Amino acid sequence: MSTEIAASDPSLRPSVPRTRVAAAADDSLPGGKIDTRTVGQVTVADAVMTARRVNVHYGDKHAVKDVSLDIGRNAVIALIGPSGCGKSTFLRCLNRMNDTIDTAVVDGAITLDGVDIYERRQDVVQLRARVGMVFQKPNPFPKSIYENIAYGPRIHGLAANRAELDEVVQTSLQKAGLWEEVKDRLDHPGTGLSGGQQQRLCIARAIAVDPEVILMDEPCSALDPRSTARIEETIRELRSDVSVVIVTHNMQQARRVSDQTGFYLNGDLVEYGDTERVFTAPTSKETADYVAGAFG
Numbered sequence: 001m002s003t004e005i006a007a008s009d010p011s012l013r014p015s016v017p018r019t020r021v022a023a024a025a026d027d028s029l030p031g032g033k034i035d036t037r038t039v040g041q042v043t044v045a046d047a048v049m050t051a052r053r054v055n056v057h058y059g060d061k062h063a064v065k066d067v068s069l070d071i072g073r074n075a076v077i078a079l080i081g082p083s084g085c086g087k088s089t090f091l092r093c094l095n096r097m098n099d100t101i102d103t104a105v106v107d108g109a110i111t112l113d114g115v116d117i118y119e120r121r122q123d124v125v126q127l128r129a130r131v132g133m134v135f136q137k138p139n140p141f142p143k144s145i146y147e148n149i150a151y152g153p154r155i156h157g158l159a160a161n162r163a164e165l166d167e168v169v170q171t172s173l174q175k176a177g178l179w180e181e182v183k184d185r186l187d188h189p190g191t192g193l194s195g196g197q198q199q200r201l202c203i204a205r206a207i208a209v210d211p212e213v214i215l216m217d218e219p220c221s222a223l224d225p226r227s228t229a230r231i232e233e234t235i236r237e238l239r240s241d242v243s244v245v246i247v248t249h250n251m252q253q254a255r256r257v258s259d260q261t262g263f264y265l266n267g268d269l270v271e272y273g274d275t276e277r278v279f280t281a282p283t284s285k286e287t288a289d290y291v292a293g294a295f296g
């Protein structure tokens, strides 16, 4: 892998596992499988990912505390809460991005399609294709629009020839809502696009390797309202192909795009459930205060 590409996308950097993972004893099944029937904090019928008793420490700092939740297939999950409450840290557990942070220690069990993603045999590059990531600041590769999308499918062997690769590039850009704007300049540099277009290019790049889940950490916070609306539309459309977990500080955005919402406070997942219910009839006082704009 070229260093310039690894430099522009941290999810492609080699990863040194610094995790110690203890699956909850009752949850372990032979072959690294985790029994997803075990009732965690929230259990959904058809979960693509499950988290059970996930804790993250940075040295003495306990950033994520005993979080259990399920991520439904073809669902959009919003994670909200005040700055520093552990949203990004939890998100990074879902594709082992915390492996790249020296001080981070992750405990607990996280499954993708029933298999523990922290088990020794897990290929982390493969995992990050299946659980893709879009960052706050768009980070296209310093390459053409076409090559930004084609790179992943090529290294993962997802296209047998140029025609198939062209097809993957086109459908990925279409799903990200960018095709019409760039189809006549696929050979232009990705970095020449506007901020909102670059973010959709990064979404297309994640889609191109056929993921099951895409993680987005405040993907619109550097964008103007119009670009933000366009990304929100893309997120809603993506649901037919993937699950999306989006961290946002914008509660209106959470309400507009998500099916389920999780509210974090000081590392605790205080509340998790159907978005409308969380916003209109929260069970905890902290959630009620937060969604009422009382703090945060």
Ligand SMILES: Nc1ncnc2c1ncn2[C@@H]1O[C@H](COP(=O)(O)OP(=O)(O)O)[C@@H](O)[C@H]1O
Residues within 6 Å of the ligand: 058, 061, 063, 081, 082, 083, 084, 085, 086, 087, 088, 089, 090, 101, 103
């Ligand atoms: N690399 C790190 N090293 C040490 N502490 C960190 C690191 N990243 C985050 N933290 C701390 O962990 C807590 C949760 O951070 P974070 O997950 O970034 O919160 P959020 O995304 O909700 O703003 C904060 O107190 C933050 O200061």
Ligand SMILES: [Mg+2]
Residues within 6 Å of the ligand: 087, 088, 089, 217, 247
């Ligand atoms: Mg964050």
